[in-house]
Amino acid sequence: MSVLEIKDLQVSIETEQGKKEILRGVDLTINSDEIHAIMGPNGSGKSTLAYTIAGHPRYVVDGGSITLDGQDVLAMSVDERARAGLFLAMQYPVEIPGVTVSNFLRTAKTAISGEAPRVREWIGSVRGAMENLRMDPSFGERNVNEGFSGGEKKRHEILQMELLRPAFAVLDETDSGLDVDALRIVSEGVNRIKAESGLGVMLITHYTRILRYIEPDRVHVFVNGRIAEQGGSELAHRLEEEGYDRYLKAGV
């Protein structure tokens, strides 16, 4: 049982016009085996929260804390956070020319578990995970994200999550750009991993579509860098009908 705790988190970025505040005091606690949906209009700070948890250098933490089972996440480097059990499925995964998927996966697995996986077992688990995600075995020989379709990129992110077995995963708009079939496959993957390992999930999304496949325990509505409303999965249904206008008009 693990807990990811975010307290009064304030984050800004440097722009050409100077410093821009994005997160203005976010409080959020996620336990193992829980799914929290973070919803909100564009520009409300959802992705900033995701990248701040992962430690992207562009985001400057001005205040507050993030802890994982009491450990100070903000004091950790990007790779240390991953080894501590955090995972970010990115909205726009980056191409790494000349590095094959299989080489990348093995290198990452070795880094996370501190030792090289046993070859036979590893090949088996990669093959199994790829089958689950309906990925062709030849995928392993391609260079990381190079020439991948939108759907392939997202499946590749979930594949990594399945193999690296994090304690907490942040899924940053994993549903964007997916057709119905791909959305279902990816969602099944998330549900399966959660069922097997008690993964805690922060599911960032603009749309409610993915929530038909992944049932959230809690829904948090982000507006203007703060959580404007929280509730159970019924809140998602309400958002589906009403949209975000209500919050924007209220000028939260």
Added chain:
Amino acid sequence: MTATETTPAHLTSAEPFVPIQTRSERPTSFDPAEFGTPTGREVNWRLSDIKRLAPLFVDEETETGDDIGIDYQLGELESRGLLVESTGHDTAPRGEIFRPEDVVSAIAWKRCANALHIRLPEGQVQEEPVIARLIGKGADRHSNAHIVIEAMPGSVGTIVLHHSGSALYAQNLEIIVREGARLTLISVQDWEDDTVHASSHQAVVGEGAYLKHMVVSFGGGVARVNPSMRLAGLHAEGDMYGLSFADSGQHIESQVFMFHEGVSTRGNVLYKGALQGTGARSVWIGDVLIGNGATDTDSYEKNQNLVLTDGARADSIPNLEIQTGDIAGAGHASATGRFDDEQLFYLESRGIEEEEARRLVVIGFLMEIVQKIGVPEIEQRLAEAIEEELRRGAGLAPATKAGA
């Protein structure tokens, strides 16, 4: 059958090869005196390490009898019958297509009495690559060589010139790919760091023929390898690949010229370089010329450099000149940058430590070329060399962000 009978008429034309425009301004001559001594202001010496190259500007008798500065280990060529009796100045095919374009090349021509002549026999397929080893015997030994590599019609083969040791070496490569032949030629500069090497490669590719040309430079104080390829025949095709890794104090240069002369030719130029350490320097000048008769040409050239630490400098100058509007496509690109922060972030966010992430990115960057070599022994040696370079650079601070 003599060589000339099987050569397309325009290859054997008595007129010297005079490229148009971009390079036409460069005189060609077999007489070193006509070039004079480079000052560093000339277009083709402007970015070169003139000071260290200076000993190669001296027109002197360099090798007499058996006392030569380079140990040519040609056993493999000999045992497979690919070596032809040495070629004197006036013996064909020496000089069939080669015209010195600078003083070093003219001296190499003049001072090399007997050219090494490698020939792939007509219609024969060499299943295994052939490696010739050229080992320098001393950094104070001025050597000159003219080497003819001739792929006879319909022949297929891979030839590697692997350079190592210490030398002061001027070299010409005259590469003739006759109709329907498919030749892969790889020049590996694995020199010691006190070596100064200037080489001019001139290649002509005949009708329906293909040349894959690769320049791989890791070692050497100065390695200046300037290849040109003329796609002369109908449907001639050529790939020019380059791979370099420049360390502190190394100057690695390639002036590359791809000339589409024939109809429906396809050419591709891709040079990649990594640099690290103070004073590491690379120079790439890539000229592509699509001649006025070269309709239906398909051409692309690209140079990419990865600057790993501060204090290194990469010059990259692509030029594309098109003299006919009726082509299939032409493009060029050049990019010199530091580590891509987003690539590093992606890898690190998967638990991979920063140094390992950098290693992956650099190896991945260079692998694109290594994978095209197709000679396992050389690929293996290169993979080791890249690892060696990275170990050497591990203590150096990574390049600061662009604009910082």
